[in-house]
Amino acid sequence: MSATIAAAAPPIPRARSPRELALSRFLHRPVAVAGLVVIVLFIAVAAFAPLIAPYDPIATSWTAIRKAPSVAHWMGTDENGRDVLSRVIFGARASLMAGVVSVLIAAGIGVPAGLLAGFAGGWTDICLSRVVDAMLACPFLILAIALAAFLGPDLTNAMIAIGVSTAPRFMRVARAATLDAASNEYVEAARALGNPPWRVAFRHVLPNIVPPVLVQGTLAIAAAIIAEASLSFLGLGQQPPAPSWGSMLNAAQRFLSQAPWLAVFPGLAIFLVVLSFNLVGDGLRDALDPRRR
Amino acid sequence: MSGNLGGRIAQIIPTLLLVSVLVFCLQQLMPGDPAMIMAGEERGDPQVLAQIRAELWLDRPLPVQYFHWMGNVLHGNLGYSWRIREPVAQLIAEKLPVTAQLGFMAFAIAVLIGVPAGIVAAVYRNKFWDYLANAIGLAGLSTPTFWLGIMLILLVSVDLGWLPPSGYVGLFEDWRQSLATTIMPAFVLGNAIAAILMRHTRSAMLTALDQDYVRTARAKGLSESVVVLRHALRNALIPVITLGALELGTLLSGAVLTEQVFSIPGFGKMIVDAVFNRDYPVVQGVVLVTAFLYVMLNLIADVLYVVINPRLRGA
Numbered sequence: 001m002s003a004t005i006a007a008a009a010p011p012i013p014r015a016r017s018p019r020e021l022a023l024s025r026f027l028h029r030p031v032a033v034a035g036l037v038v039i040v041l042f043i044a045v046a047a048f049a050p051l052i053a054p055y056d057p058i059a060t061s062w063t064a065i066r067k068a069p070s071v072a073h074w075m076g077t078d079e080n081g082r083d084v085l086s087r088v089i090f091g092a093r094a095s096l097m098a099g100v101v102s103v104l105i106a107a108g109i110g111v112p113a114g115l116l117a118g119f120a121g122g123w124t125d126i127c128l129s130r131v132v133d134a135m136l137a138c139p140f141l142i143l144a145i146a147l148a149a150f151l152g153p154d155l156t157n158a159m160i161a162i163g164v165s166t167a168p169r170f171m172r173v174a175r176a177a178t179l180d181a182a183s184n185e186y187v188e189a190a191r192a193l194g195n196p197p198w199r200v201a202f203r204h205v206l207p208n209i210v211p212p213v214l215v216q217g218t219l220a221i222a223a224a225i226i227a228e229a230s231l232s233f234l235g236l237g238q239q240p241p242a243p244s245w246g247s248m249l250n251a252a253q254r255f256l257s258q259a260p261w262l263a264v265f266p267g268l269a270i271f272l273v274v275l276s277f278n279l280v281g282d283g284l285r286d287a288l289d290p291r292r293r
Numbered sequence: 294m295s296g297n298l299g300g301r302i303a304q305i306i307p308t309l310l311l312v313s314v315l316v317f318c319l320q321q322l323m324p325g326d327p328a329m330i331m332a333g334e335e336r337g338d339p340q341v342l343a344q345i346r347a348e349l350w351l352d353r354p355l356p357v358q359y360f361h362w363m364g365n366v367l368h369g370n371l372g373y374s375w376r377i378r379e380p381v382a383q384l385i386a387e388k389l390p391v392t393a394q395l396g397f398m399a400f401a402i403a404v405l406i407g408v409p410a411g412i413v414a415a416v417y418r419n420k421f422w423d424y425l426a427n428a429i430g431l432a433g434l435s436t437p438t439f440w441l442g443i444m445l446i447l448l449v450s451v452d453l454g455w456l457p458p459s460g461y462v463g464l465f466e467d468w469r470q471s472l473a474t475t476i477m478p479a480f481v482l483g484n485a486i487a488a489i490l491m492r493h494t495r496s497a498m499l500t501a502l503d504q505d506y507v508r509t510a511r512a513k514g515l516s517e518s519v520v521v522l523r524h525a526l527r528n529a530l531i532p533v534i535t536l537g538a539l540e541l542g543t544l545l546s547g548a549v550l551t552e553q554v555f556s557i558p559g560f561g562k563m564i565v566d567a568v569f570n571r572d573y574p575v576v577q578g579v580v581l582v583t584a585f586l587y588v589m590l591n592l593i594a595d596v597l598y599v600v601i602n603p604r605l606r607g608a
Contacts, residue, residue, distance in 0.1 A: 134311035137584040137591075141546030142564065146580050149568035150322040226437050230550055233439050234565055253443055253554070256458075257451045267440035275435035282431075 022211075025287040032283020035276035042273050046092040055083035057090040058241045066259040076261040079251060080241075084262065087243035088269050094244040095273065098159050098228035098237070099221040105163025106220060110170025111213055117171065118178025119201045129175070132168040140165050144227055148236040155228075155244070158237040162227045166220055173216045177209035184208075211288040218284055222277035229270050245270050301595055305588050312584045313366065316577050317359050323573060327351065330571060331375055371581065372574035374567075381578035384563065389582075392559035394464055394471075395479055395551070396544050400537075402483035403490055408533065410487070411494020415502060416521060426491060433488035438547045442481045442554035449477060459556035478555040482547045486540045493536045497529035504528070531598065538594035545583050 016024075026032055045052060054074075061081035069076040075084035117128040135143070147161035181187065182205055190204045191197075231237040232246025240247055245266040252262035320327075328345040335341045346352040350361045365372065371381035414426035450458035456477055462470040501507065502525050510524045511517075549561035556562070560579065567575035 130307050130311055133308045134315055134584075136542075137308060137312050137588045138315070138580055139542035139545040139583055139587065141549055142580055142583055145549065145564060145568060146319055146576050147322070149576055150319050150573070222435065229437055230439065233437075233550065234553060234568075236568065249440060249443060256443065256447055260447050260451070263440075263443045263447060267437065267444065270437050270440060271432075271435055274437070275432065278431055278435050 022287045026283050029283045029286065031279050032287075035279030035283065038272060038276040039280065042092055042276075043096060045089055046096050049090050049093060053083075053086035053089045055086040057082065057086040057243045066255060066262075068259075069261055075265045076259065078248070078262055079255055079259070084248075084265055087248060088245070088265050091243040091245045091248060091266065091269065092273075094155060094232070094238045094242070095225050095228060095270065098155065098162065099225040099273075099277070102159045102162035102166060102224045102228070103217055103220045105160065106166035106224075107170050107213065107217060109164070109167040110172075111174045111209070113167075114171040114174025114176075115178050115201060115206065115209065118175040119182060119197070119205060125175075128171070132171050135165070135168040136172075138165075140223075141227060141230060144231060145234065145236060148231055153236045153239065155238045155242075158228055158231045161231070162224050165227075166224060169220065170213065170216060173212050174209055177212045178205055181205045181208035215281055215285045215288060218277055218281035222274045222281065225270065225274050225277070301592060305592060308588055309585065312588070313363055313581065314359070316581045316584070317362060319577060319580070320573060321355075327573065366581065371578040374572050374575050376567075376570045376572045376575075381574050384575065385560070385578055385582055388558065388560045388563045391461060391463075391557060392545075392548050392552070392561060395475055395482060395548060395557065395559060396541075398475055398479035399482035399544060399547075400486065400540075402480055403486035403540075404537070406483070407487035407490025408494050408530075411491040411533075412498055412521065412526065414491065414495040415498030418499065423495075426495070430488040430491045433484050436484070437550075438481055438485060439550040439554050441484060442478065442551055445477055445481060446554070459554075461555075461557045461559075474555075475557070478551045478557060481554075482544065482551045485547060486537070486543055489540055489543070490533065490537055493533045494529065497532050498525060501525040501529040535594045535598045538590055538597070541590045542587055545587070 059082065061077070064073070064077045064081040066079055067073055067077045067081075073083050073085065075088060078084055078087070113128055113132075117125040138146075143165040144158075144161040147164060148158050151157035151161060187200060187204050190200045195203075228237055229244075229246035229249070232244040233250045235247070235250065238244030238247055240251075248266040249263060252259070252266070255262055326342075327349065328342045328351055329336045331345050331349075332338070332341050343352075350358050353361070362372075369382055371385070373379065374381055374384060377384075410426045410430070414423040417423050446458045449455050457474055461474050464471045498521075502521070504525075507520060507525050510520045515524075545561070548559060549565060551557070552559045552561040553565055560583075564576060564579040567573075567579070
């Protein structure tokens with residue numbers, strides 16, 4: 001008897017968690033989803049580069065110097081007879097790795113610093129904020145160039161330079177989000193219950209600063225990929241003959257009138273990846289913070 | 294306002310001091326011994342090395358080196374270029390006007406594109422024109438400056454032959470040639486800022502169009518163009534102008550790449566050349582001067598904000 005009553009009663013819809021709500025809002029934005037698909041494609045291309053690339057990206061061929069795009073070489077060949085398509089495919093590795101690693105470095109420095117500044121307040125906050133102001137006073141790329149120059153030109157140093165130059169932005173975002181989260185009553189309650197400060201910071205405040213940091217992270221990857229390409233373009237990133245989109249464009253500039261295809265494809269690849277990260281970042285921001293917009 | 298301003302100026306002093314410490318520390322990251330690089334051929338002679346170290350104060354403790362360097366900086370002495378043995382301050386003073394011209398033109402182009410686009414996007418919110426402006430803006434933000442430059446050279450100079458692909462002519466030598474050599478780089482440089490200004494203008498206009506005074510203006514029977522341009526835009530432009538001033542950093546970063554692509558002998562090209570020549574005093578000097586300019590421009594933006602916004606006056 002009781003079983004039939006229970007079956008007849010309309011089921012109470014389970015409240016959706018904020019995470020599910022954000023996910024569904026994100027999935028309802030077709031451009032953001034399209035951006036995500038392109039990113040996944042590029043990651044797959046970078047991961048399986050040796051399987052996909054039709055040629056060895058650093059194998060030179062004196063019989064195929066600066067050949068226009070054809071059936072044999074879809075994107076043509078470069079000044080050393082190397083296949084441009086294969087180099088664009090392998091170049092995805094340097095770009096994506098630089099984007100992700102430098103943002104991890106930036107978040108690794110910036111988020112703990114921001115959490116500390118926002119949570120501790122007082123002199124700690126003042127000192128950290130001034131250091132951030134000083135770093136933000138140097139234009140991003142100029143700081144990265146100076147760091148890369150003093151550290152020496154190679155991909156690892158370029159990633160460190162970009163990461164360190166980006167860290168202040170993460171610190172700002174994390175600090176603001178910490179101040180916002182720390183003003184909540186449950187944080188006060190957690191404190192009143194006698195939790196030690198580190199526990200309040202990590203258990204109660206940290207989870208709340210994840211959404212803005214995630215948005216900042218996605219947009220920062222886009223900026224970092226452009227920055228890596230810029231440093232490589234200037235000769236301060238990935239060193240030849242290893243393929244990188246930025247250094248390919250640097251070489252392409254010398255043959256602009258004879259071999260324009262050299263300049264088109266690497267740039268298009270940068271544009272597509274960066275656009276996709278920007279689309280996903282915008283989509284995440286709207287999904288995680290519906291008050292904006 | 295004067296008290297407010299005093300506070301702001303007091304605030305930038307520690308920032309500038311920290312910038313100077315950061316720039317000084319850059320030198321410590323340098324691989325190798327500066328005295329060895331300076332000695333060149335004579336690097337085997339310990340006497341020469343000792344003499345150079347003494348001259349550059351490299352044989353003193355770090356804090357002493359810093360204060361010595363800082364004292365020189367405060368007297369306008371940024372050191373000497375290791376490569377061409379000229380004062381860094383003089384080199385910067387020579388190159389800065391070129392970048393300033395490029396920057397002003399770029400900023401003007403950015404305002405001319407970004408502000409109208411932002412107004413249109415806000416007025417036609419969530420309609421075709423809004424989506425179009427946003428799409429173009431996002432594409433602009435996602436295009437690497439140097440690639441846009443290369444593509445424009447390919448199209449405008451190589452294919453059409455309309456403008457010179459590279460080089461620079463001074464504004465006072467021949468202003469027509471000067472404009473011809475700088476218009477394309479200025480457009481490339483302005484492009485990224487135009488996208489940012491478009492976004493700022495759009496959101497500021499959306500806020501302004503939502504205000505009571507706009508409803509009042511509409512209720513009075515004013516035409517929509519008067520409401521938008523006279524009433525809403527005037528108020529919306531305040532944050533846009535100040536936020537726009539903050540894009541100087543973007544401008545300087547972009548100038549490095551743009552000048553490289555178009556072979557313009559400005560500030561940005563100087564830092565890249567200095568990096569490759571291992572001319573570290575020049576790199577340090579450029580970073581210090583850009584940071585100083587940026588902090589000062591921030592201050593001017595803050596002051597402007599108070600000056601054009603009557604509500605903040607007397608605070």
